[in-house]
Amino acid sequence: MTTVEPTITPLIVPVSLDADDAADFRACAALNRQICDELVGLPDLASTAEQMLPGWQDQTDALHRGFVARIDGQIVGMMTIYIALEDEAHAIEFDLLVPREHWGQGIEDALLAQAEAEARVHDRNVLQTWTLHRPEGAERMLVPRTKWGRIPATPLSDLVESDGYVLEQVERNSEYDLHSDPAPLRAALTDASAFAGPDYRVLEWDMPTPPELRDGFADVLARLSTDAPSGDMDFAEESWDADRVARREARILSSGQAVSVVAVQHVPTGELVAYNELVIAADRTGVTEQYGTLVRKDHRGHRLGTIVKCANLLRWRELMPHSTVVSTFNAEENRPMLSINEAIGFVPVSYAGAWQKMI
Template sequence: MTIASPPLTITEMSVPAHLEGADAADFHAVVALNNAVCLSDSGLHDFARTAEELLPHWQDRADDVNRGFIAREGDVIVGAVLLCYAVAETTSVELDLMVLPEHWGRGVEQALLKRAEEEVRLLGRTVIQAWTLHRPDAGASPLVPKTGWGVVSATPHARLLQDDGFTLEQVERNSAYDLQSDPARVRRMLQEALREAGADYRLVEWTLPTPPERRDGYAWALSRMSTDAPSGELAVDEEIWDAQRVARRDARFLDGGQTVSVAAVEHVPTGTLAAFNELVIGTAPADVTHQYCTLVLKEHRGHRLGLLVKCANILRWRAIAPSSPRISTFNAEENRPMLAINEAMGFVPVSSSGAWQKLLN
């Protein structure tokens, strides 16, 4: 006798005030689902997050809004889709579809994707962007992005997006650096980069919170991530940052128990920041370290500043998080200057991601 599955329902997740509250069960479940999907897709534990880290980013809606929609069959959670969109920038919405393999193929993923698009249209936004994680082996029939750089495997998730009208715009390489390795090479490369940069550039470092006197300059540097980082044909709104937005971002990291180290380069003649690198870890000393933003502003390229900030921050980080095993970072495959720096430092490719985009009529 065949037993019919309970009907599928999709409801919006409420954001709890506290993780210990009775209303926090769904939030904990979605965080666990996200971690399980990342592990299944990449084969790596590196992308696991904690509810403690994530909750401040969901509670603070001053700059970005996070929303979640949970799919259930009866009382069983079988998938979720997350939406994230900036308040000031009004073009696009980021989508994160999460369905484990055992629930794939029964219509759950299609229903969640349809609900997500309905919500995006209600917001009046015209672009949906999504990311897929992939293991290193792209298989016999890999997918090639519009940039022409890199490939990813044709996973069910990738094929679903493709069939729904998404275009693979860009591939990012996920690389890892062994923090327990001999730092002699990094020290040597830092000294070479300092000599190449010369007297016009000065290394400055801090651990969040950003010093008040640095917030305006750091706001300008962070805003340039939206204009200067390689993004293919992804629709990217120019971001507006100020000192208050930097302080709010700092607070979200710190309220989530995270430690963030920044290595930056100041252009001495103008007093502006020319490059920066961020390393982030959670509360557990043996957590994987994540590199977040790294950028050399366009007008300051050609002085080995990218190498300078990356090497300086790694050496600083060894004292901050001595038990962290490795750094995980993503870079666009067409960003050959930054990938060349990574490779020379000892980063190795371990997975990849696909950046997808759908333009709504």
């Protein structure tokens, strides 16, 4: 296939999706959905433009950057970049978006070089990206440095591997049928609650988080960056407070999304020690996404993960009766959480590879 040097320009962040300069931003979201569909048949893994825009407009807590690749005026690829702002952050995270019809023309190479250039601009020495994979075998299977899980090689994984990226981790994408028999959820919740005992109680709320819970919720959200299994991926410890919780929730809710949170409070201390979030876009008939699920390291072994997941799924079935499935990602080495998922009816539908390169 002929190689043509694309023109690469920054992605404009519009004031609204109806603005005159919003076409590229809408195209970015559409392209992401197209590629998720091409790669694994799951377009809803990608956020809609409505979901994306608030986070790109308010960059108080993290930077978002984008680039558009064109040949003869036609969009042939894009890239989105996320940059954490914590003092100890060393990495940029990016998604390379080149559809099948334009792959192999040099566009992906140009965008990959742009990602590295952007890392240097922001004085970062680590690049991170993720590849999507179908749950099937192939002639060449890739095993991460964690040694947990494996994924079939794809053109994108071949590209980043050849450029010096290391496969650090494999994540499993699982789905739960929201219209299945809820009896296993109820049984698991009853058993786990009895096992946990009276030192733990369940709290439930619809976002926004009640003001009196924001500090505690901030603390458990911060633990996601340190307590969740991440292999050797270089993630900075995130700094959270009540104000950051409020900003995050304002961004989420301004796009019409709805969020249910179930948390576990440790009664003797009053601290929140586990949580689960379920999120759906303005279209309440679509796929539900699980955002965070975490049990603090110092409170593991009490079946709190089962409690927050089962309680929220049962709650969600009543809140959003027309949503079809819940989609979630978990590290393959996170066997305790995967065991919970499998026991209550989640099934694997795709996989993701986490790649990292030091520069």
